[in-house]
Structure formats: C-alpha cells, structure tokens
Amino acid sequence: MPAKLPYYLGCPAWSNRDWIGTVFPDGTAPADLLRKYSRLFNTVEGNTLFYALPPAATLERWMAESAPSFRFAPKFPKAISHERRLHSAKEESKAFFKVLETLADGDKLGLSFLQLPPSFNINNLDTLTKYLKALPKDYAFAVEPRHISWYDQGDNEKRLDDLLETLGMDKVIFDSRPLFSQEADDHEEQSAMERKPQMPIRRVAISQHPMLRFIGRNDSDKNHVWIKEWAPVINKWILEGKRPYIFAHAADDAYAPFVARRLHQQLAKVNPLLPQLPDFESDRAKSAPDQEQLDLF
Template identity: 50%
Template sequence: MSRSVSDLPFFLGCPVWSCPHWVGQVYPPRTPRSDWLNWYTRTFNTVEGNSTFYALPTIETSKRWADEAADGFRFSFKFPRVISHELMLRNADRETAAFLDCLLPLADADRLGPTFLQLGPSFGADRFDVLERFLRRLPAEWLWALELRHADWFDESVHELRVDEMLRSMRIDKVLFDSRPLYQSPPDDDIEAVSQTRKPKTPIRQTATGQSPMLRIVGRNRPELADAYFDEWAPTVAQWIRQGLRPYVFTHAPDDARAPELARRFAARMAIEMPDLSFEIASPPMPPRQMSLLDE
C-alpha cells in the first residue's frame, strides 16, 4: 500500500479523481474503477470537485466518498451552477441548503476542504451587497473560497479593495486563477483548441485573504510548457507556507490525462524552493511481474 501524502506542507491535486488514463500514474494496473478514489487519495491530498457544479451527489454517496478517502485528504467542491450562475445568489436558500446537506458527511468526517463559489463574468460589483449577504449566511466554521471573473473585481481600485477587505473580514479565501500557460501559444491539438475557447483570461493576482489561498492553474497537454509559470508561483506558495498558511493548488490540463504530471512537476518545483521540506508524491505499486523485470 502506498502512503498518503497528507504530510505535504500544502494541498495539491487535480480537477477530478477518476480518469482511465491515470492507470499506472495514480492507480495500480487492473485496479477496479470502484477503488480509484481510494488510490487517488493516497497519491494527492485534495481534489477539485467540479461535478457538484452540474449535479449534487446523494448523501449516501458523500458518506461513501468520506469513507474511501485516506486520512488527511480534503475534497474541495464547487457550488452548483443553479446557485452561482442561474439564480446569481438570489432566492437560493433551498438550493444552498441542499448543497450543504450533501457536504455535511464530508465535514463530519474531517474530509472537507475549502468549498468554492465561482461567479460568472456577468456578476459585477453592482451586486456586491448580494454577494456579501450570501457569504455571511454560510456556516462560519467551514472553509470557503471565492472566484471572481467580472472585470470590476480586478480594477486595482475601489471594487477590488472592497471585496478583498470583505473576504479578509470573513476569513474567506480568494481563488487565484491563472490560464496564461494555456494561452501562451496557439493550440497543439483539438482538445487545447476547445479549451482556449472556454477558459477565461482573468488578471493574475497573488492576494491571500484567508488561511488557505487557492490557486487554479491551467497548463498545456505538453506539461513542460507550464514550467515557467510554476517558476513564478513557487516562491509565492512557499511564502504562504512560511507564513503558516495551508495553500491549495489545483493543476488543470486541457486533457485530464496530463493533470497528474502537471501536479508532480509543481511539487518538484516546490522541492527546489523549499529543500528542507518533503514534497514527495507517492506512485502506485507495480505488479510483481513488472518489478521482477526491473530487477533483472
């Protein structure tokens, strides 16, 4: 059995935990799909749960996820789009209560990380009061993060300062989104071409407003193309760690098959930045036949 990476000095993961291409990278060969989550949680210590943006799991499913996850693992789920994009935080009490009910088994099992609210590009500063009322009604004992996309929130002036101060006062983290690696050059394949039509190009910020700054970085299907951007972020993440914060870093790729390699490259860059700490990422064990071949 491979060890958990819960002793990493920060949280590192992918946007999903289930991908057939990860056999040999995250799951041992011939691992049944029903065991993929368990093996994922022994490789990375967090996951960005985008599935809740589209549909809620049953409470029984949440309990099963909590049971299957390794000690120290944290799920970071996204608010449903009906709350963030359709209702735009208005008259969403019923939908929010249903979402929180789904998360409760994970919170009770100490498997819940920051739950993040991603607002759409039409949610501007004119809705600040709506946003503040919504955030203040969330359970204060849970971790929350907010991703903003409207240009108002990046004005380096009144609106940006106001929302940052609000988040600090509530100890809510700001989601930092970096899609520069994706857009650094024309796409190399059709999957990257589609991704370049979908991912936003919000301005880069390194603002920490809570205890768990969240970085979502979108790389390329050639993972090495993200290295220069990892070089930029590693000192910032290291500084957060030295300040006693517990950052969350999620590595995205146009093709999910590449996400684990991106995460490993980021961990390797952090090891250079902080050589006194361990950033080792566990690998799944090989079948006995493969191991014996290596010994010959």
C-alpha cells in the same frame, strides 16, 4: 499522500480512466480510483457538485474510500451561483450546506469555493455581500470572480478584498497563462482555449487558505516558467502558516496529475523539507528492469 504535506495538492477529479496504466496500475477498477487517487494527492476539486449534489450514501462511500488526511473541496452548485445568481437560493443552499456538514462530520471537508458567473460584476456586490455573510461560519470558503470589474486595481477590487478579509475568506486565483502562452498543440488545447477565461493574476493570500487553479498545457515542460514563478509564492504562504489549496489542470486532464507533480517538484526545490510524492505507475514501469536484459543473464 504523506499526511505531513503542509499544503493541499490535487486535480479537477479523481475518476479519470485515462490515468489507468500511467498514474494508477493497469487493471485498476473504476471503483478503486478514489482510493488510489487519495494515496497520491490529498484533495480534489468537487466539480461534480456544481452539476448535482450526491446522496448521503455516496458521500459516506467517498469518505470511507479516501485516505484519512484527504479533503474534498466542494464547488457551489450552479443552481445557486449561475441560475439563481445568489438570489432566492435558500433551499438550494440548505441542501449544499447539508453536504458540507456531512463531509465535516467525517473530517473530510476542505475549502469550498463559489465560482461567480462571467457576467456577475461589481454592480452585484450587494447581492454577493448578503449571500456571503449568511454562509455557515464553521467552514472555509473562497470566491472566484470572473468579471473584469473585480480586478480594476482600485476601489472595486479593494471593496471585494476587504469584504473577503472581514469574512475570513479567500479569492480564487485562476491562472490560465500557460494554456494561452502559445498556439494550441492539439485539439484538446484548442478546445480548452475556447472554453477557459483569461483572468488577471493576484499573488495575494487574503485569509488562511489561498486557492490557485493552475491551467497548464498538456506538455508539462511547457508549464515550467509559470510553475517556477508560483513555487516561491506558495512556499511563502506555507511559511506564513497558511494552508494553500493548489489544483492542477491541463487542457486534457489525462495530463493533470503530471502538472501537479511538476508543481510539487519545483516547490520542493524551494523547500527541500517537503516530502516526495508517491510514485506514479509510469515511474515504476521506467524503473523496472528490462526483461530482454534479464534474459541475457
């Protein structure tokens, strides 16, 4: 991944073995997946932290294996957000902040995001306010609301946006419109439709690191309408001096890197100064001479 890329682009994980032979070379060892991934993309969603915090030795290994310009985007543990619901989570938060500190000391910490439970609504604003105000001031944060009360286009939404603006935080944009745009093509898309929410879309950057989680279909061509819509928005943020975080998902995340690349390719049409992404293994395979043709000579 070119260090000069003016925004962060990544996938939900780096350890998808389905990418071996398509995104990564055949024979790539599982232990080399992060090293290979961080040469293609410059960030990753830290979804594993939602379930369990890694020990210090694991963090040190991640930082050593990833490219110098790479940044991790940790997700707050569910013990804080979904189990404690931001109440009495001092010890859990302290442990999470230690992870952030370790990544920051290694210059590998990106944007951390707090996903709120689906039932956590505007009536919990005081709880959210108290928790956000107590977060460390040295790190960048974003909040992902998942209850419709936060999106009333009125006082409720303004109260949240004003809070985030005051604290210098961003609001995660969760765009699953491509996934739900038509009937499922396969079991993975049907399963994803049953699990993923449909949230209102706000194309607004509140602070310096707007975050878009784009939930695409497995067939990248079917995401084009929404990718084309997002490209000028993302480019506007870049031109304003912001550093967006863009994460590409697919119903089957075997296809997520191809969704991410399609996003970047469309963005490069809007901003031709952007560098190209490195080739995937499938690109090299397509460009290699056909052996049967070579045998003719």
